[in-house]
């Protein structure tokens with residue numbers, strides 16, 4: 711798949727556009743065929759490097775994206791072909807904050823495009839409960 715990614719932190723010079731393997735989904739995830747993505751300041755922070763944030767390279771940024779459901783994990787209840795917007799923040803779903811509906815207060819709260827691969831690509835695997 712085509713993607714915008716970087717293999718190390720830095721300025722614009724580290725940004726590449728090229729081919730990477732398409733992600734594989736887990737049972738609770740859906741594969742999104744990205745049709746629109748936006749850039750925001752977080753993408754610059756992540757590319758430049760945030761102290762304490764360890765990324766798996768190559769990293770694909772982009773926290774704001776929308777698209778079409780292309781594949782559905784066996785535990786996800788949404789149909790292939792559904793147009794969706796992704797809510798990029800996700801917690802562990804096990805701690806008190808997550809269970810009480812305050813996922814953004816989770817100590818392990820993460821964001822697609824920051825902690826895991828984001829939407830500046832043709833395809834992204836996301837948790838099925840994170841699509842609207």
Ligand SMILES: [Zn+2]
Pocket residue numbers: 801802803804805806807808809816817818
């Ligand atoms: Zn949690």
